[in-house]
Amino acid sequence: MGMTVAEKILARASGKTVVRPGDVVEPRVDLAMSHENAALVINQFQDIYKGTGLEPRVWDPDRIVIIFDHRVPAESSKTATNQKKIREFCAGQGIWHFHDIRGDEGGICHQILPEYGYVRPGQIVVGTDSHTTSHGALGALAMGIGATEMASVWTLGILLNLEVPATIQVAVTGRFQKFVGAKDLILHLIGKITAKGALFKVLEFHGPTVERMEVSGRLVLSNMSVEAGATAGIVPADDRTLDYLRKDAGVREPLKPVKPDPDADYDRLVEIHVDDLEPQIACPHTVDNVKGISQVEKTRIQQVVIGSCTNGRLDDLAVAASILKGRKVAKGTRLIVFPASSRIYRKAMERGYLRDLMESGAVIMNPGCGCCLGVHQGALGDGETALATTNRNFKGRMGNPNGDVYLCSPATAAASAVTGVITDPRQGGKS
Amino acid sequence: MSCVVYKLGDDVSTDTLYPGRFMATVLPSETVQYAFADDGEFNARLQKKEIAPGSVITAGSNFGCGSSREQAASCLAGYGLVILAKSFARIFLQNAVNLGLKTLAVPDLEAEPGDELEIRNDRVINRRTGKEFPVLPLPPARQAVVDAGGLIPYTKKRLLEKAVSSH
Ligand code: SF4
Numbered sequence: 088m089g090m091t092v093a094e095k096i097l098a099r100a101s102g103k104t105v106v107r108p109g110d111v112v113e114p115r116v117d118l119a120m121s122h123e124n125a126a127l128v129i130n131q132f133q134d135i136y137k138g139t140g141l142e143p144r145v146w147d148p149d150r151i152v153i154i155f156d157h158r159v160p161a162e163s164s165k166t167a168t169n170q171k172k173i174r175e176f177c178a179g180q181g182i183w184h185f186h187d188i189r190g191d192e193g194g195i196c197h198q199i200l201p202e203y204g205y206v207r208p209g210q211i212v213v214g215t216d217s218h219t220t221s222h223g224a225l226g227a228l229a230m231g232i233g234a235t236e237m238a239s240v241w242t243l244g245i246l247l248n249l250e251v252p253a254t255i256q257v258a259v260t261g262r263f264q265k266f267v268g269a270k271d272l273i274l275h276l277i278g279k280i281t282a283k284g285a286l287f288k289v290l291e292f293h294g295p296t297v298e299r300m301e302v303s304g305r306l307v308l309s310n311m312s313v314e315a316g317a318t319a320g321i322v323p324a325d326d327r328t329l330d331y332l333r334k335d336a337g338v339r340e341p342l343k344p345v346k347p348d349p350d351a352d353y354d355r356l357v358e359i360h361v362d363d364l365e366p367q368i369a370c371p372h373t374v375d376n377v378k379g380i381s382q383v384e385k386t387r388i389q390q391v392v393i394g395s396c397t398n399g400r401l402d403d404l405a406v407a408a409s410i411l412k413g414r415k416v417a418k419g420t421r422l423i424v425f426p427a428s429s430r431i432y433r434k435a436m437e438r439g440y441l442r443d444l445m446e447s448g449a450v451i452m453n454p455g456c457g458c459c460l461g462v463h464q465g466a467l468g469d470g471e472t473a474l475a476t477t478n479r480n481f482k483g484r485m486g487n488p489n490g491d492v493y494l495c496s497p498a499t500a501a502a503s504a505v506t507g508v509i510t511d512p513r514q515g516g517k518s
Numbered sequence: 519m520s521c522v523v524y525k526l527g528d529d530v531s532t533d534t535l536y537p538g539r540f541m542a543t544v545l546p547s548e549t550v551q552y553a554f555a556d557d558g559e560f561n562a563r564l565q566k567k568e569i570a571p572g573s574v575i576t577a578g579s580n581f582g583c584g585s586s587r588e589q590a591a592s593c594l595a596g597y598g599l600v601i602l603a604k605s606f607a608r609i610f611l612q613n614a615v616n617l618g619l620k621t622l623a624v625p626d627l628e629a630e631p632g633d634e635l636e637i638r639n640d641r642v643i644n645r646r647t648g649k650e651f652p653v654l655p656l657p658p659a660r661q662a663v664v665d666a667g668g669l670i671p672y673t674k675k676r677l678l679e680k681a682v683s684s685h
Contacts, residue, residue, distance in 0.1 A: 111659045127544040127588060135673050141681060158542065163541040217586040217609055233588040234544075234615035239673040243680070247672065248659035282529050283580040287608055316580060318608055373529050458586075460538040481531040481584055488540060488556040 089348020091254035092321045093289040095343055096228040100211045108354070112476035117227075118205055120152045122196050122405040125232055126402045128188050128215060129176050139360035145180050146244035152205055152229045153177055154196040159188045159455040173348035190459035194428025196289035197221040197310060201302070201370040202428055204336035208324035213240060218362070218396055219477065220313045224305035225332065226324025226344055228289075231313065232387035252318045253354040261362035266512035270302035270398060270476065270496035272296075273311040274367035276359060278377025286316035288354055291347065296361055297322060302331040303400045305402065310397050311478050314374040323347060366511055369494035372482045381509050390424045390473040391484075391504040393497055394452070395459045398476035399427030401434055403497040408440035410501035410512065414449035417507030420456045423465045424449045425457035447504075463487030474509060476500050519643070520574045520600060522633045524560060528578035532610065534661065535582065535590040546617075550596035562669075564597055571598025574637075576629050576678040582610025588617065595619035602635075602642065615660045616669035623654040643653055 090098065090105065098106045100114035121128055132224065135142040153173060161167035164195040177185045186192050186199055193199075198219055200206050202288060208226030214221060215234075215237045222229035232240070239247055277284075277409035288314045297305065305322040312320025322328075324344035389490040393399070395406050404426060416422045425446055426432040432454050435441050441451055459463030459477045466486030467473055473485055473492045482494035495503070540552040554561045575594075581603035583591060591613040594601065600620045604627075614621045624642050629635060634645040642651045656664065664674035669677055 115565060124541070124544070124587070130544065130671060134670050135677065139674060139678060139681075141677070147536055169542060169544070212548075215586055217584065219586075231586040231609050233586055233591070233609060233616060235616040236553065236612060236671050239669055242673055242677055247669070248662055249596060250657050250659050282583055283605065283607075286580065316583065316607060353533045375529075439591075460541070461533075462539045462541065478535070479584060482531040483533045484538050488537075 089350040090350045091289070091351045091353065092226065092291055092345050093228050093254055093319060094251060095347070095353070096209055096211060097251055099209065105249045108251050110251045113247060114149065114247055115245050115248060116213055116240050116417070117292070117299070118150055118152065118212045119199060119237060120154065120196055120212070120216070120219065120509035121237060121312070122154050123157045123166065123173070123210045124152065124215050125153050125173045125176070127234040128185060128237045128241065135238055135242050135338060145241045148181040148183070149372050151159070151182045151241065152198050152200065153182060154186040154190050155183055155193065156195045156455045157460060159193065159453065163301070173286060187332050190429055192429060193511055194430070195396045196398065197306070197458055198431070199402070200409065201225060201306065202336060202430060204338040206343060207332070207338065208328060209343055213237065213246065219308040219311050220317065220320045221306050221396060223309035223312065223319050223321040224302060225328055225333065226321065226366060228319050228321065229309070229321045233473045236324060247335065252287055254289040254291050255285055256353040256356045257290055257292050257359065258356060259296040259359045259361060260290065261296055261360045263361050263364065264513065266498040267361070267366055268496060269300060269307040271364055271367040272359065272361060274377050274494065275310050275364060276357070277311065277315045277369070277375050277376055278367070280315050280357060280375060282375040283316045285312065290315065290317045290320040290478050292320065292322045294456050295461040298325065301402070302327060303402050305338050306400070306414050307397055314478060317380045334492040356358050361506055366496060366507065368499070369480055371480055371491040371493065374478070374480060374494065384508050384511060386493070386509040387472065388420060388474045388503060388507065388509065389471040390465065390467060391420060391459060391472060391500050392429065392465065392475035392477060393422070393500050394425030394457055395477040397503035398497050399425055399431065401431050403476065404440045405436045407497045408443040410498060411447040414447055414505050416504045420504060420507040422447070422449040422504045423452060423458060427451035427452050428454050458485055460484070461487040474503050519634045520557050520572050520637055521570070522576055522629050522631050522635060523569050523573040524575045525629070525631050526575060526577040529580045529583050529586040530570070530577050531540050532582060532587055532590040533584055538585065538622070541587060541589065544589065546592040546596055549593040551583060552589070553593035553597065564621060569597065572600060574600045576602045576604055579605040583607040587611045591617050591619045594611055600637065615663050617670045624651050625654065627651045
């Protein structure tokens with residue numbers, strides 16, 4: 088019996104020839120990412136060393152990446168002090184893959200890791216952020232872990248006692264209609280298998296639709312795999328992946344894609360055909376409460392958000408700008424846009440997307456997590472409704488438990504900003 | 519004996535357990551005040567110490583879904599709460615095990631607020647109804663961390679072993 092991509096990666100990283108679901112392994116970590124919650128990781132890391140008589144040193148500073156994105160620039164003195172502490176720690180430990188609050192190299196962690204070529208196919212990537220699953224889009228095994236677990240990784244360079252997860256095969260066929268894409272596909276999948284459909288399992292994406300998809304779309308699939316409970320979401324690396332890593336991310340050294348064995352043993356198969364897929368909307372207050380747009384059209388919205396690690400990439404801003412160019416955001420609705428990274432921000436500026444969006448009435452924020460996690464830059468008022476290209480709509484997620492959040496694609500968000508109500512982008516933004 | 523103090527449904531997210539806007543607070547001694555911060559009534563009962571350590575929260579499937587924020591587990595551990603759910607989200611369960619928050623998967627549990635439960639390693643007995651419900655064992659990988667008293671002592675042990683073997 089052959090192995091899936093996740094099994095092959097875990098076997099390699101654990102020094103074994105074969106692993107099976109349920110086996111306990113201790114894989115070596117290739118890349119360990121943290122953001123502002125590194126402040127907590129540092130605490131726990133120092134606790135591990137307490138009383139040992141050993142000097143706290145991270146196992147390999149070159150394999151650690153730290154990116155400020157969740158609350159940038161700092162929204163409070165507390166955050167600013169945490170950021171200061173992390174900055175000093177990085178300097179002291181020689182962690183130089185550090186993305187501070189800067190207009191030339193800042194951005195959301197899940198955009199910076201692929202964009203700067205930190206992630207490679209076949210790697211084990213861990214991050215103190217649940218959407219670390221994103222990096223499976225490049226054929227890595229990438230998963231979120233807690234801060235204490237990261238402190239343990241910083242100490243030993245391995246994951247202690249990991250159980251090999253089983254893999255669900257997702258096969259996608261068909262061609263998307265105009266203004267329908269990766270976000271609608273993943274929302275549809277989560278609606279179908281539910282928020283616990285892939286608990287403790289890996290989703291492995293296959294099929295011609297995924298093979299034709301650019302890396303930006305694949306990142307959306309892997310990013311939101313965690314919303315179905317998945318440990319990781321992997322798109323096996325192919326020529327497109329390698330092209331992206333060489334041309335966009337500037338990776339020079341040889342790359343080795345990991346393919347599943349033809350006789351790999353999958354937990355189950357989920358098939359999706361996208362020819363007739365309509366734009367999908369996740370309704371409050373769970374990500375798996377997914378409906379076709381025809382069922383929620385005309386719902387009034389006060390805030391539209393385009394951005395995040397799910398949909399703040401250049402092609403997302405391009406489609407939004409193409410819909411909003413020469414038109415106006417509806418009165419009584421505000422449109423907030425936050426590009427996923429500084430590079431994306433600059434390209435969107437050079438190509439005129441930001442101008443088109445601003446002229447329509449959008450507020451362009453600095454790259455970062457923005458209002459996605461409800462800390463600053465766009466909380467909802469009591470009883471208000473938001474439509475967002477982000478990835479979570481839990482109660483309280485956008486800073487107010489008395490607000491509603493609907494999730495959608497950038498095209499749906501842009502078309503709806505024009506009308507002030509949830510609108511099918513296939514109808515050209517006319518309600 | 520442990521009293522059920524709260525009964526919750528499926529998919530309780532970390533935004534419910536510990537809202538994102540308090541994420542700048544990281545020390546376990548300070549995170550406790552924000553446990554269930556958007557649930558004014560329950561948060562007040564916790565803060566007023568009306569809920570005894572060892573009290574039980576019951577829930578449906580996928581408890582702790584969402585963010586990897588460890589505060590969601592540390593704030594509950596700070597009150598000595600015990601979580602009995604049909605199933606747990608992966609990162610939350612991992613955090614709970616790492617930080618010593620007691621969590622048990624009891625898929626068939628029937629219990630109402632106010633019920634007294636007897637919690638054993640392999641089953642939970644509802645004193646009111648007399649019914650017994652099996653506990654799913656923790657995967658062995660996690661049990662090792664629980665037995666060591668959490669991930670910090672477990673890692674410390676491994677670190678010291680490594681330091682010895684490399685000398
Ligand atoms: S954009 Fe939102 S989901 Fe993505 S890393 Fe930031 S807070 Fe998390």
